[in-house]
Amino acid sequence: MCGLLRHLASRNDEKAADVVSFEDDAGKEERPNTKGSLKMRIRAIWLCAVAIMSGAVVDARAQTFPTRTITLVIPFAPGGSNSIVGRVIADKMSQLLGENIVVDNRPGAGGTVGTRAVAKSYPDGYTILLSFTGTLAIAPSLYRNAGYDPRKDFAPIGLIGNAPNSLVVHPSFPARTVAELVAYARANPGKVNFGSAGAGTVSHITGEYFARSAGITLVHIPYKGTGPALTDLLGGHIPMAFAPIPASHANVSAGMLRALAVTSTRRSSLLPDVPTVSESGLPGFDASLYYGLVAPAGTPQPVIDKLNKTLRAALASDEVKKQLGLDGTEIMPGTPEDYAAFIDKDEKKWSQLVKASGVEQE
DSSP states (O other), X not given: OHHHHHHHHHHHHHHHSSOEEEEETTEEEEEOOHHHHHHHHHHHHHHHHHHHHHHHHHHXXXXXXXXXXXXXXXXXXXXXXXXXXXXXXXXXXXXXXXXOEEEEEOOOGGGHHHHHHHHTSOSSSSEEEEEEHIIIIIHHHHBTTOSOOTTTSEEXXXXXXXXXXXXXXXXXXXXXXXXXXXXXXXXXXXXXEEEESSTTSHHHHHHHHHHHHHTOOOXXXXXXXXXXXXXXXXXXXXXXXXXXXXXXXXXXHTTSSEEEEESSSSOOSSSTTSOBSGGGTOTTOOOEEEEEEEEETTOOHHHHHHHHHHHHHHHXXXXXXXXXXXXXXXXXXXXXXXXXXXXXXXXXXXXXXXXXXXXXXX
């Protein structure tokens, strides 16, 4: 930086300091314009000093970061998979950083309300987001104006992991397999409802994706989060739902819900006896969910690197492995650059599914 400024100053010296004509009693005389040259050199030195001090301030802040509480925004209602994963990570990272990370649930518009708020927050590392397939891969194509760009408005911190959705039904529902569900829906067109975490969420698009793949009609019932949807499903108010395994598996294990399939290409280690949708008659079906952490674009790279290092240490701990493993989440640590590439790839995949589904939100 300083070398560049000195170079620019020297070029300006050549232009501004050539010669100045003076005329006195002895006649006309040309003298060097050292005044302009001196001003340019002083300015270059000043800019250099500012650059050095600015860099030193950023480095110093990164070394001492954090010095106060960090807010982790989860853009969905409490009780869902995002909250489960986010709180586990927040608790462990708080221990490792020596400062609290408090969870702030901000649901609304398929997770775009909370996501947009983080995109517009001050980029100092003290406001971060639990990013998710629904908010970074689906919403930008689903909503006419999501209010953020997943590639430009965020600084990726790192991936946390992935988990498939589960297709769960109330025990009173007559279908016990995907094939039976498809047959029942065909025999009762427009009479089978499915619940989701909200219009435009992963569980919503997964349901539309499933219906389209099976050639059936399902009626979408949106809720304000996975938790409220599962509450109504448990109460028998809706017959089926697509819900993340971290949120549904306890009720499945207790026999309060029946899992017909998981939406990944491989069976879940948490529900090994439950087949995938792909092996249940809809080959190639894949709707996995991915979680990560991002900060607002412009967050200093040393801060991002420190958060990434802490996240990876948290994911490597036996405590977090156990807690996320119990909820069916496969841990996928990586660098900020790895996550940036993944965000681009995941958005391209889901944008195609959104367009194919014909769903659009205001």
